[in-house]
Each structure stands twice: as C-alpha cells, then as structure tokens.
Amino acid sequence: MLHSPRTSFGRTVIVLAVVALLAGCATTGKARDPRDPWEGLNRSTYKFNSFMDRNLFNPMGRAYKKITPKPVDTGISNFFSNLKDISVVANDVLQLKGQFASDAARFVFNSSFGLFGLIDVSSHIGLPRHKEDFGQTLGVWGVGPGPYLIVPLFGPSTVRDATGLLVDGALFSPISLSYLHNDAYRGGLMGLKFIKFKADLLSTRNLIKEASVDPYEFTKNAYLNRRDNMVHDKSTAQPSFKEIMNE
Numbered sequence: 001m002l003h004s005p006r007t008s009f010g011r012t013v014i015v016l017a018v019v020a021l022l023a024g025c026a027t028t029g030k031a032r033d034p035r036d037p038w039e040g041l042n043r044s045t046y047k048f049n050s051f052m053d054r055n056l057f058n059p060m061g062r063a064y065k066k067i068t069p070k071p072v073d074t075g076i077s078n079f080f081s082n083l084k085d086i087s088v089v090a091n092d093v094l095q096l097k098g099q100f101a102s103d104a105a106r107f108v109f110n111s112s113f114g115l116f117g118l119i120d121v122s123s124h125i126g127l128p129r130h131k132e133d134f135g136q137t138l139g140v141w142g143v144g145p146g147p148y149l150i151v152p153l154f155g156p157s158t159v160r161d162a163t164g165l166l167v168d169g170a171l172f173s174p175i176s177l178s179y180l181h182n183d184a185y186r187g188g189l190m191g192l193k194f195i196k197f198k199a200d201l202l203s204t205r206n207l208i209k210e211a212s213v214d215p216y217e218f219t220k221n222a223y224l225n226r227r228d229n230m231v232h233d234k235s236t237a238q239p240s241f242k243e244i245m246n247e
Helices: 005-026 039-067 070-094 100-112 134-140 159-171 183-200 202-211 215-231 239-245
Strands: 148-151 155-158
Touching (some): 039 202, 070 134, 070 159, 070 183, 134 159, 134 215, 148 215, 155 159, 155 215, 183 202, 202 215
16 A cells, blocks of 8 residues: 655654654763764664674675676666755755756756666766755754764664655655555665665775774764765765765
8 A cells, every 4th residue: 555755754753753762761871972872772773784784785785786787787876866866956945055957957967868867968068966965954954963873774864864864755756756656666666776775885884894993983973074064065085985974
C-alpha cells in the first residue's frame, strides 16, 4: 500500500524523536564533547553501522564495483546527481541564492541533452554542480546544528541535518514522491542508490582507519567542520573526505 509523502515524513519524524529521547535517556554524566551529548548511543550506532558494512554492505559494494563498467558507474552517479539537483534548486530559492537559475538550467540541460541525467553535459558548458540541502537552508536562517547524531545504516549527521534530509526526501525527491506508483521501480531505484552510496565509501573507510587512532572522533570532526563550511559557504580543507559527509 502506498503512503503519501506527508504520512511517511510524519512517521520518520516520530522515529527520530524516539531515537533522540532514548539517546537523552542513555546519556549519563557530563559529555566530553558538548557537540556530542549522545556519544554513548552514537558510538553504539557507529559500531552497528561498521558491523553491517563489514559483513553486508562492503561485500555488496565490492561486487557492484567488480561487475559495473566504469562508464555505467559514471552514468549512474550522474543520474542520481541530476535528481538531487531538484532539491538543490529548491534550496537555492529558500536561501535566496542567485545561483538557482544556473542550477535550474543545469537540471534542464542534463535531463534533456544528457539523456535523463546519465551524461553530465552541464559541467562542460560552464554550469557547475552546487551542493545545497535543507539542512544548509536551516543553518543559513540561523538554526543551529543541534546534537551530533549517527543515523543507523547511513552515518554521521546532526539533528538539524537529519531533519533536512527528511524534508528533502519527502518534498523534493522524485524517487519518493507519491506519483511514482510503481513500488518495484521506486524500491529498485532506492536500493541502487544505497548500494552505490556504500560502494563509493569503500576507499574512504580504509583511509579513515589508517589516518586516525579513533575513527569515530575523526569522522565526527570531519563531518561537523565540513557542514559548517557548507552552511557558511566557506572553502574546505577536506575535499577528499566528501564521502564522509553523505554527499
């Protein structure tokens, strides 16, 4: 049975609220990092995610990389990036950024001349990709990040960014909108997007393990610093860690 975006969004918000409540109950004593008051629960979720990655998603990601030719992998990346540009344009408007016209043109050109986004023709004609989401929009309008939060199966976030992810998914994602009535089609796209997301993280996870004594702290600091840079449109010194940021 299909659910409207509003119903799905409401249920997910309730789930996040319950998680936040449990996290608050699980926190004892003074947190070492005021940005991370739910560190106990977050570390447990981090371990759960690592277990799932090691035993399920990493093998799936390696299989995907092995059987997918590079041009096909690039086309898949371009396709999902093009769909995400819908959210980028919407958040450009919400942030009152003049780049919305460029981003809208980028989506139109890639969707038409780029064969539904499989080919990134826009980048070759001077229309670069921008990264805007509702979490950034909230930050631009003064909403603080809130507590750091590890989202099960996905990874680092904050309360603000997790809320933004829900809004982007419920309102601006063609995959989740109710007019896609074919559940198999919608589920297949979401599954492919998730496997692709995990496959792209394979090399980064090895880098994190090699570069840090505490991968949890390394990931947290990298994520929070980069998100602050993105909200304030500052250049970042960590472009190679973009996979950590769920981009």
